[in-house]
Amino acid sequence: MSALALDYTYNYLQPSRLDPAAQLLQLATYSAGDDPHPCFFRGKLVRPKRVAEMLRKLMQVVQTRYHIPAAMLQRIVMLSDPIVTSSDDRLRFEGFSSCCGVYARIDLHPRAVDGEMFGRGTTNVDFNEPMLAALAMVREGDDISLFVGADRVELAKNDQTVVEKKVQLPYRWLRGLVEVQACQSRMQLVHQVSGVEARRFFRSLPRSSTSRREMFVTTTGGGLRLTQRETAKSVRVGGLQRLRVLEDLTTQAKQLRIYGDEVTGASGWELVFDDSRFHLVISPEVWRGFSGEGQALDALAQSDKDDALMKVESQLHWDAVVDEESLVTQLGLTPQAVRQALVVLGTRGRVGFDLGASSYFQRELPFRLDEVEKLQPRLVNARKLIAEGKVRLGAKNGAAVEVFVQSGQVEHRVRLSADGAKCTCPWYSKHASSRGPCKHILAASVYWEERSDE
Numbered sequence: 001m002s003a004l005a006l007d008y009t010y011n012y013l014q015p016s017r018l019d020p021a022a023q024l025l026q027l028a029t030y031s032a033g034d035d036p037h038p039c040f041f042r043g044k045l046v047r048p049k050r051v052a053e054m055l056r057k058l059m060q061v062v063q064t065r066y067h068i069p070a071a072m073l074q075r076i077v078m079l080s081d082p083i084v085t086s087s088d089d090r091l092r093f094e095g096f097s098s099c100c101g102v103y104a105r106i107d108l109h110p111r112a113v114d115g116e117m118f119g120r121g122t123t124n125v126d127f128n129e130p131m132l133a134a135l136a137m138v139r140e141g142d143d144i145s146l147f148v149g150a151d152r153v154e155l156a157k158n159d160q161t162v163v164e165k166k167v168q169l170p171y172r173w174l175r176g177l178v179e180v181q182a183c184q185s186r187m188q189l190v191h192q193v194s195g196v197e198a199r200r201f202f203r204s205l206p207r208s209s210t211s212r213r214e215m216f217v218t219t220t221g222g223g224l225r226l227t228q229r230e231t232a233k234s235v236r237v238g239g240l241q242r243l244r245v246l247e248d249l250t251t252q253a254k255q256l257r258i259y260g261d262e263v264t265g266a267s268g269w270e271l272v273f274d275d276s277r278f279h280l281v282i283s284p285e286v287w288r289g290f291s292g293e294g295q296a297l298d299a300l301a302q303s304d305k306d307d308a309l310m311k312v313e314s315q316l317h318w319d320a321v322v323d324e325e326s327l328v329t330q331l332g333l334t335p336q337a338v339r340q341a342l343v344v345l346g347t348r349g350r351v352g353f354d355l356g357a358s359s360y361f362q363r364e365l366p367f368r369l370d371e372v373e374k375l376q377p378r379l380v381n382a383r384k385l386i387a388e389g390k391v392r393l394g395a396k397n398g399a400a401v402e403v404f405v406q407s408g409q410v411e412h413r414v415r416l417s418a419d420g421a422k423c424t425c426p427w428y429s430k431h432a433s434s435r436g437p438c439k440h441i442l443a444a445s446v447y448w449e450e451r452s453d454e
Contacts, residue, residue, distance in 0.1 A: 010081060013037050016126040018134035018144075025052075025135075026147045029084070031123040031366050038123050039149030040086035043115010046275060049148070052138035052251060054106045054278050055093065057125050057245050058082055062095035063106040066242055067286045084148060085122045085352075085363035089319040091148065092363070093125070094352070098175035102242055103281040107354070111275035113146060123364045175376065176290035177365065180281055181346035183290065184267045184353040185360075187259035190235050192349035196225040198256035198271070202247040205240050215240060216256060217267075224258075235260040235267050239286035240274030245269060249278055259355055264434055266290075268355045277356055310335050312341035313350070322351065322360040382442035389445045403444035414444035421445065 018028065025045070029038055045051050062082060085092040089180065090096040091113065093106040125148065138144060144183045193201070201217075201224040216227050216234040235258050237243070249271050250256070259268035265284035270277055283290055309398045316322070327338045345351045349365030385391055385405060394402030400417035413424045420433060421441045428438050437445070 010124055010126065011036065012126045015128055016131045018131055018138070022145075023143050024145045024147055027084070027149075028126040029123045029149050030126070031121070035119075035121075037117045037149065038083065038121055040121070040123075041091060041113065041115060041117055041146060041246050043113050043146060043150040045144045045146050046112055046114055047140065047252075047273075048142050048144035049140040050273065050276070051106075051108065051112065052135040052144075053249060054276070056132055056135050057094055057249060057278070058095045058104050058106055059132055060165045060245055061097050061102050061280075062127075063101070064097055064241060065099045066097060066101055067099045067289075081127055082121060083366060084125045085361075086117060086120055086148070087318050087361070088117065088120070090320050092352075092361070094363075096173065096177045096180070098173065099286075100172055101239075101283040103177070103180045103279075103287060103290070104245070105279040105352075107277040107279070107356075109232075109277075116144070118149065122366055124366050137358075142208050150299070162308055172289065178347050178349060179290040181351070181353045182343065183261050183264055184259075184268060184355055185343060185346065187261045187266075187268050187327070187355060189257055190233060190260045191217065191224060191256075191258040193219075193222065193224055193256050195250055195253035195255060195271075198253055199247075199250040201256075202243065202250055203226075205243065205247075214238060236265045236284060237267055238265075238284050238288070239282070239284070242282050242286070242332060243269065243280070246278070246280060254342060256312050257356065270356050271354070279355060306341070306344075308337040309341045309344055312338055313345060315386075316345075316350070316362045320361055321354065321357050322362065324359065378436070378439045379442055381439040382446060385439065385443040386447050391443050393448070401448055403448060405440040405443050407440060412440045414440050416441075416444060416448060 010030045012030050014026075014028050015064075016027045016222065017025070025048075030036060031038055031042070057083065062326055083094040085094070091108040093108075095104050096102070154424075205226070214228070215237050216230050217224055217237055218227055218231050218234040219225070229274050230236065246269060250384075253271045253273055255272040257272065258271040259270070269280040269282075282406070308331075312327060315327055315330065323340065324335065324338050324342070327333070328335050331338070333341075342351055346353065346360065350362065351360040352363050353359075354361050385407065390406035392404050394404050394413070396402070399417060403414045403416060405414055405423075406413050407425070410425075414424075415422045421437060421444070422428065423438050423440045425438055425440050428441070431438075441453055
């Protein structure tokens, strides 16, 4: 397991807890940065039951393995605590399922909390079973204060011990958390229905497992329905049971927005409340995790010395919404250059993507992702092919170029053009671009980019 996972230890000054007497929901934080226990927020929850329920659903995703390969049946491990990001006007909680196929996020907007933001940044928060049990008892009329962080003054007066959680973060989990941003950035809004219609739809879902069946969500009248046939305006869903986490949350939802990614078949589900939002992004199939999609590989292959990348990175100031138009004007770059730079930053854990706002937001994953490229076998193998001199240029015809890549005893032909890249290898014949580029296309792209400026 050690070859496939990163041993990681969370050090919390105290466990997260819900104190019934003080009616204080205290979420302990930990970061490996300069400030190991950042304090982000203290204040009241305007709708305590709703926030408590969303936090419980987020943890349901984090603690669930929706697909269990046979080799993993006897090796189920705790993977991670959720991630919280604090910006000027909102708190965001993120979680990722251990099977790498489901991503969840809570956005608490200004009207959801009444208090004071202490800082900007990203960290982990401790979640434990006693706290989850306490959250289940929260009622709407309760007077609950939320405290994200550790109060240094109070802790200095008491003998506090560090709570350690030793976990294993599989490399595929880290890859998946990075890859899901690339899928979200391509998603388009397909359906939007009221909260009432959303409740009706989720309650109508079959209770039996549908993991092996491909289903599509389409509209009928003003509502949603399932069909086994793809239509012009439908969203593909594999593993309907993964949507169950949303059912209870629809009670107070104003809207449900459903997004689709035409490239991979992944889908995004956004429940909109008057003061908050809950996002769920699921992979195309239960057995298909985001870690294997390869949608971030092209961006990862881009050089760190890219001028647009450095300029955009320098303008990130923990924005809750990254204004791309403003960056274009300020930096004198094209919209395409700014968007590509943000895609690259997403692969490095520097930004996340907000489906509802159709924009990026700054956050830095609280893991060491400075060598994230090493977690991508296809990109590693592509660079190895270049280093071993197994890539050569062929003919160039206008904007298209031909590149030959030797792999084993076979030399594959790669064609790079404005319409995309194609390869003669069996992997490309099977997946095309739906699972990201093959190692030969990556090698050809990097090789050609390095020589196009010569």
